[in-house]
Amino acid sequence: MKAQVLEFLQQEIDLNHIPGAVIQVSHKGEILLREAIGNKVVHPIPAPMQLDTVFDLASLTKVIATLPAVLKLIDSGDLRLDDPVGYFLPAFSRNDKDEITVRHLLTHTSGLTGHRQFYQQGATTDQVLENIYTESSVYELGTHVMYSDLGFITLYKIVEVLTGTSFDDFITREILTPLDMHETVFNPTFDTERYAATEYSEALGDYKSGIVHDENTEAMGGISGHAGLFSTVADLNNFVSMIENGGTYKGKRILSESVLNVARQNYTPFATEYRGLGWILKSPAHASCGDLFSESSYGHTGFTGTSIWFDPEIDLNVILLTNRVHFGRQPHMIRLRPRLHNLIRSYFN
Numbered sequence: 001m002k003a004q005v006l007e008f009l010q011q012e013i014d015l016n017h018i019p020g021a022v023i024q025v026s027h028k029g030e031i032l033l034r035e036a037i038g039n040k041v042v043h044p045i046p047a048p049m050q051l052d053t054v055f056d057l058a059s060l061t062k063v064i065a066t067l068p069a070v071l072k073l074i075d076s077g078d079l080r081l082d083d084p085v086g087y088f089l090p091a092f093s094r095n096d097k098d099e100i101t102v103r104h105l106l107t108h109t110s111g112l113t114g115h116r117q118f119y120q121q122g123a124t125t126d127q128v129l130e131n132i133y134t135e136s137s138v139y140e141l142g143t144h145v146m147y148s149d150l151g152f153i154t155l156y157k158i159v160e161v162l163t164g165t166s167f168d169d170f171i172t173r174e175i176l177t178p179l180d181m182h183e184t185v186f187n188p189t190f191d192t193e194r195y196a197a198t199e200y201s202e203a204l205g206d207y208k209s210g211i212v213h214d215e216n217t218e219a220m221g222g223i224s225g226h227a228g229l230f231s232t233v234a235d236l237n238n239f240v241s242m243i244e245n246g247g248t249y250k251g252k253r254i255l256s257e258s259v260l261n262v263a264r265q266n267y268t269p270f271a272t273e274y275r276g277l278g279w280i281l282k283s284p285a286h287a288s289c290g291d292l293f294s295e296s297s298y299g300h301t302g303f304t305g306t307s308i309w310f311d312p313e314i315d316l317n318v319i320l321l322t323n324r325v326h327f328g329r330q331p332h333m334i335r336l337r338p339r340l341h342n343l344i345r346s347y348f349n
Helices: 002-014 058-075 102-106 125-133 149-163 167-176 215-219 233-244 257-263 333-345
Strands: 020-027 030-041 229-231 298-302 306-311 316-322
Touching: 002 020, 002 030, 002 333, 020 233, 058 102, 058 149, 058 167, 058 229, 058 257, 058 298, 058 306, 102 149, 125 149, 125 215, 149 167, 233 306, 233 316, 306 333, 316 333
Parallel strands: none
Antiparallel strands: 020 030, 020 316, 298 306, 306 316
C-alpha cells in the first residue's frame, strides 16, 4: 500500500494539484503508513515537506476544537443539544432565530447562511458576532443542510459564555493538553521554516506562513470556532486515538463514549449530505471518503487541503494534510480525496 499511496500523491504533486502532503494511515490502532512527500513551500523558494510540518487545519478546527468543547460541556451537564442559542446569547434571537438550538448549529441545519465576508468590513470579533446576531435565516429551520461557518463562530461564543474563559484557554486546558497535543495551537509561534505555506496575500506581499488562511478568522485575531487551529500529524494522531478508544487517551477520560456515539448519529436523513454533530457522515453523494468506506464512516475536511476520515467498521483512519491553497483555490481536492481514500480502503477486506 505504501508505494501505491505515495505514487498517487506524487502524481498529484507533478500535476501541481498540491505542493506536497503528510499522510498517515492507521488500522486497528497500528500506524501502517506515515510519510511526508513533496514540498511544504514552493514559492518563492522550495522547501521539502517534513513529518513535523505545521499545517493550517482550516475547518478541521470545527471537529478538533469546537466539537470536543461542546461535547465536554454536554458531559459536564452544562449544556444540552436542544438548548436554544438565545438562552446563552440573547442577542442571537433577533430576526426570528429564537428556535435555533445548539443541535441545529452543530448539524448545519440552523438556516444560517454559509459564509459572509466580514473581514472586508474590517470587523473585529465582537462585530462579527453582532453581524451574525442580526442575520435572518435563509431557509426553514431543520429542513436543509447548509454548511455554515457562522454557526460554528456562534458555538465558539457559547463555549466562552458557559465556561467564563477564553475559547483558546478552554480548548487548551480541557482537550489539547490532556491529549499531549502541545503543537496544536491558535496563532502559532513556531520557527518559520516549520509551516506549510498557504496562499499569497496581497496585504502581506508574501505567502501566508503561520498566519491563518481564513480571512474572517484572521480578522478575529486568529481564534474562532470554524477555523484557526494549526497542528501536526503526530498531534492529530493523539486526537484520533482518543476518538477510536471511546474517549480515553493514555488512561485519561477526555470525553464519554456516550457523547461520542451521539455525535456520530445521522441528524439529516432528509438530505443527500448526512451530518452528525460536527462530523460529516458517509453520504449518498459527494463523500470525500470515497466510494469504498463503509456506511458508518465519518470525518471532516479543511479548505486548506486537510482531512480526517474514520471507518469504524474495520478500525481504519486516514489523516491527510496538504496545503493545496499554496497554488490557489482550484477544486482539485474534490477529486483527490475520494480517489485517495478508495485506493487506501481497497487494501482492506
